[in-house]
Amino acid sequence: MSHPEPGLVDVRPLADHPLTEAGAAALRMVAPGAVTAGRFGLVEYRLGPRSPGAAPHYHRTFSESFYVLSGQLTLYAGGRWQPYRPGDFALAHERGVHGFRNDSDEPASFLILFTPGIAREEFFAEMAEMRRSGRRPTPEEMTAFYARHDQVMVEE
Template sequence: MAGEEIVLGPLPKGITPAGAGTKVWNVLGHTYFMKAAGETSFAFETYDPPGTGVPPHVHPTQDEHIYVLEGVFTLYLDGEWTTAGPGDTVRMPKGLPHAYYNRSEDITRGLFWVSPAGRLAQLFDRLHDLADSAEVVRLSALHDVEFLPPGSVDGA
């Protein structure tokens, strides 16, 4: 469902219904549902099957948050491993190395948002249905998301 590249302006008013997204992306086993996009913030819901995750990375210009809707996320936050479950809010200030994984046998769902929006929605457009992880890392760097080298985080 990636199509025309997203151009962000002021945040539009309105409601994104439960179980829907204004755009849907499939990125390395995850499904991302865009909930809201504007210049100042970008929000998306994730559906994460067991065994999926996003390796350690940094957003140098964006604060990121997760509100856990379902399941338990295993998180790497600046050198420490922890977990977050339904109702928990995870705060990841810009520049903080972080990662999230679903290491359970159940699905996980979370509402993620970043501020400012940056180029994350445009990155998801580029990553939609892309299977090459090296290309994911390369494209991410072009969109202000920097992945840490493999093996640089113990337990990742």
Template sequence: MLDRPRTYNVLNILMKFHAFPSETMDKFCFVECLVPVGAGAPPNHHAGETESFYIIDGQIGFMVDGKEILAGPGDHVAIPDGAVHAFQAVGDKPARLLIINAPGHMHDKFFTGIGHPLPEGQTELPEPSEPDIPSVLSLAEKVGMTFVAPAEAPA
């Protein structure tokens, strides 16, 4: 076990790292998330890392390369390397999901870099807070992640 925090508040999402890449022979990062309704990740893409989501409870709305997907318990959504994607918890309760990032170094650095460590064993959602958007964008650029502005709706 590493001597570093495993539980973080990342953009108001409770993230518990079950495995860091350094613990999986640099093959993947394995994270469990509790996502409040309305929270998630804005449209982004990253070359060199695939991402896989497995929904345990609740519902998540995904956008993958322009295609909308509504996923619920037992559903798996794979994000191809480099695909523009976003997700958001929807419905009337928080969503629980598992995320595997492979090889995971980018997501490890990003999530733990923008996240705030929480007490180990915390299972309740953290107090919501406003993210420091310039810091989020700066770290994303450093690790190779790009956020994409949503297309403007026609007038």
């Protein structure tokens, strides 16, 4: 059995991971878990000015890290919302309550790293389809959707 050579073995050009628009948000699955053998998933996320992102929630089986590329991102951590700027990093471990939004008048872009690399692209694809179609799921449907994707919503 041959083994791959150490080093870089998978290069994905930009065309392989296009930007998906979803209202005031856009995201790009830079490296989904399917590409990284489940080791991690990497998403580039963009929020327009004064845009909601994700209300406080947690995940049971994976962590999320945030790295701000541009603009100002407001993250929920430690029970409060606080601004993060380019170069700032935040880590939400499994069961760590977190959320994000853009409270500023400028767009914000950031990376989200999921570890391990669960199929988070399915969550984002379903959310984008709901926004595109204008479909308003019932509270019961949203609870089932979140449960299917290991997302537990919490009150602030």
